[in-house]
Amino acid sequence: EADIYQTPRYLVIGTGKKITLECSQTMGHDKMYWYQQDPGMELHLIHYSYGVNSTEKGDLSSESTVSRIRTEHFPLTLESARPSHTSQYLCASTDGHFGELFFGEGSRLTVL
Amino acid sequence: AQRVTQPEKLLSVFKGAPVELKCNYSYSGSPELFWYVQYSRQRLQLLLRHISRESIKGFTADLNKGETSFHLKKPFAQEEDSAMYYCALGRAQKLVFGQGTRLTINP
Numbered sequence: 663e664a665d666i667y668q669t670p671r672y673l674v675i676g677t678g679k680k681i682t683l684e685c686s687q688t689m690g691h692d693k694m695y696w697y698q699q700d701p702g703m704e705l706h707l708i709h710y711s712y713g714v715n716s717t718e719k720g721d722l723s724s725e726s727t728v729s730r731i732r733t734e735h736f737p738l739t740l741e742s743a744r745p746s747h748t749s750q751y752l753c754a755s756t757d758g759h760f761g762e763l764f765f766g767e768g769s770r771l772t773v774l
Numbered sequence: 775a776q777r778v779t780q781p782e783k784l785l786s787v788f789k790g791a792p793v794e795l796k797c798n799y800s801y802s803g804s805p806e807l808f809w810y811v812q813y814s815r816q817r818l819q820l821l822l823r824h825i826s827r828e829s830i831k832g833f834t835a836d837l838n839k840g841e842t843s844f845h846l847k848k849p850f851a852q853e854e855d856s857a858m859y860y861c862a863l864g865r866a867q868k869l870v871f872g873q874g875t876r877l878t879i880n881p
Contacts, residue, residue: 693867695868695869697871702783702873702874703873703874704778704860704871704872704873704874705818705860705871706871707868707869707870710868712867720868721868721870752818762820762823763810763818763820763869764819765817765818765819766817767817768817
């Protein structure tokens, strides 16, 4: 079924750990995005990609990194997690009918 | 800088009453504006976009360039409208979101 998947849905880790949040979509979309959302706050764009081997930083500065080696896959990595990284991370994609982003269910990260 | 402002974090109305969720934007170019909705335990999804001039689930939104607003309206609220609503501004193939308004419809 065409969809966008995020794993893990919930993650609690200690400070200093390396983590990767996975995002995969089976819709064949070229454009993919990562947003960060704190409770009750707006979504902030932290990374985006317009295709394979294309990645850009978003409006909100983030210590995370992303890669786009395959069209369907857009993982986000934190080399050394800190409590300030505690947040919800939302992955989204679009096929170019801009404005209609398809969102995943999100990954809620807690860093102790 | 492009910015989207939703002045109300919380909005509570009774079933059958009219609903208006406010959205103001700042953008120097020709704006593309959208409303997204997130129902309880569901994903964020597109509700409507200004360019389509459509009515979705009884909701409409009119772009007012003079007032730089894109308010979301529905004449008669239903309990299933309770959700989190986000206004978003499109620029350069990216979306800038407002803080969101949590709408609660009381029976």
